[in-house]
């Protein structure tokens with residue numbers, strides 16, 4: 404129970420004396436300006452003129468970044484749910500940060516899908532007027548929409564002054580739903596890809612599972628990174644057990660990711676010579692191989708895993724480093740996931756077929772405009788999150 | 804059955820690769836001259852045989868108007884829909900340009916139409932059919948590679964051609980049940 408009854412006015416807004424958030428707020432503003440410029444370009448010149456996606460590879464950097472953000476958000480909501488609903492106190496010690504981070508990073512994800520889709524307003528109208536219930540994109544809208552509302556309620560609850568026992572009960576229920584809807588949202592996102600007849604690489608249960616697990620791992624990693632930043636790489640001792648627990652989640656998550664990789668790659672290779680095989684080969688020795696070996700495996704699996712194992716997840720600085728490396732690597736993981744499945748052409752690149760291919764695969768590389776929209780998402784996340792760190796009280800009271 | 808079930812039967816051996824069909828389609832349907840904007844295409848297949856006894860086949864193609872329709876099932880707004888005759892169409896006003904249908908289509912039949920700001924693809928020239936006219940590509944072809952007609956009418960030319968010839972359809976393994984039939988000769 405909160406004990407600061409007399410301080411209700413000051414418990415929400417509280418200027419953090421730490422200077423740590425300031426550079427990130429400024430960086431966020433710069434990225435927002437870059438992204439704002441690209442947004443205007445898109446509005447005036449149209450998507451086709453600014454983006455590098457093609458007829459053959461219709462989904463590119465923006466969908467990857469969208470996936471990166473929203474899956475991390477649901478991963479955070481999952482960890483928050485463990486704290487709130489299932490009483491894992493170690494996680495509830497950082498519950499305010501979890502909720503703010505999950506909310507803001509979900510918004511960052513929405514910037515990407517909003518700029519990707521040709522008619523975002525029409526989307527809202529026709530998904531209500533004539534929704535196709537068999538289309539996973541409809542459910543994506545439903546689940547992420549609900550997730551946003553749940554996180555908003557959680558935000559209200561964690562910042563509500565004068566918390567009562569009833570509020571804690573409500574927080575438990577809401578936390579549980581955040582966790583549940585998050586898992587549905589992410590696994591359904593896997594099915595958005597899995598439902599594409601033309602793209603066998605995505606078929607099956609693999610990506611739905613992989614996205615959920617890697618999302619939870621990302622949630623843990625991001626929490627460790629942000630805590631290190633906020634506390635100047637010197638996390639207070641009272642949070643050591645929390646960081647240790649997050650480190651363990653991350654270690655376990657990475658181990659599961661590696662396990663899933665093994666079987667996915669093997670099963671794709673042995674569908675030779677189908678399209679799933681071509682996608683896997685694009686990762687292993689094709690145009691995405693650097694991303695795959697260095698980014699996906701080196702940065703998102705091997706290095707952070709070794710750091711966690713060697714430090715037994717006890718050294719919080721090392722966990723912060725592992726978290727950063729993981730979050731960078733994970734970006735390649737998301738990008739490769741989205742792009743690899745689309746590289747096999749739908750017909751041979753012969754004269755007149757309209758398809759151009761190199762070594763039997765179509766090509767895609769993001770345009771400057773797409774990178775600038777990517778900056779928009781990061782800008783929004785950094786600006787809003789670190790503004791919250793600076794001006795709201797994100798230290799969680801010990802209330803359990 | 805009084806409902807029509809439209810199909811196109813192609814005899815590719817007759818194809819000269821003159822590409823008149825692609826031009827006719829572009830004009831009839833105002834398809835813009837932009838990268839990746841085309842509703843139909845004619846692929847020059849690999850050379851076959853041994854020198855000097857070489858020959859080459861051409862394969863005209865377009866949206867297959869799949870009966871099991873991968874593009875329709877992923878379209879969130881029902882912008883992509885099937886007419887009672889089985890023609891797959893896009894309602895430009897409902898299309899949100901999520902491009903799910905483009906990634907779902909195993910025939911790479913769809914593209915973003917920059918002027919309509921929506922997905923576009925072959926419509927079997929649906930606007931002409933009510934007037935009893937054939938699709939532009941069918942009408943224009945000098946050697947009559949394509950034959951258009953109603954599969955539910957046993958006396959239609961398409962039904963007769965399919966009764967008397969062996970044929971294949973593209974990517975049968977995708978279980979899309981296409982409405983374009985390629986005669987084997």
Ligand code: SF4
Pocket residue numbers: 865866867868869872873874875891907908909910911912913924979
């Ligand atoms: S060919 Fe492609 S666009 Fe045409 S109906 Fe089949 S899946 Fe849809």
Ligand code: SF4
Pocket residue numbers: 874877878879880881882883893897898899900901902903904905922
């Ligand atoms: S791009 Fe348009 S037609 Fe295609 S799935 Fe999305 S809304 Fe439907």
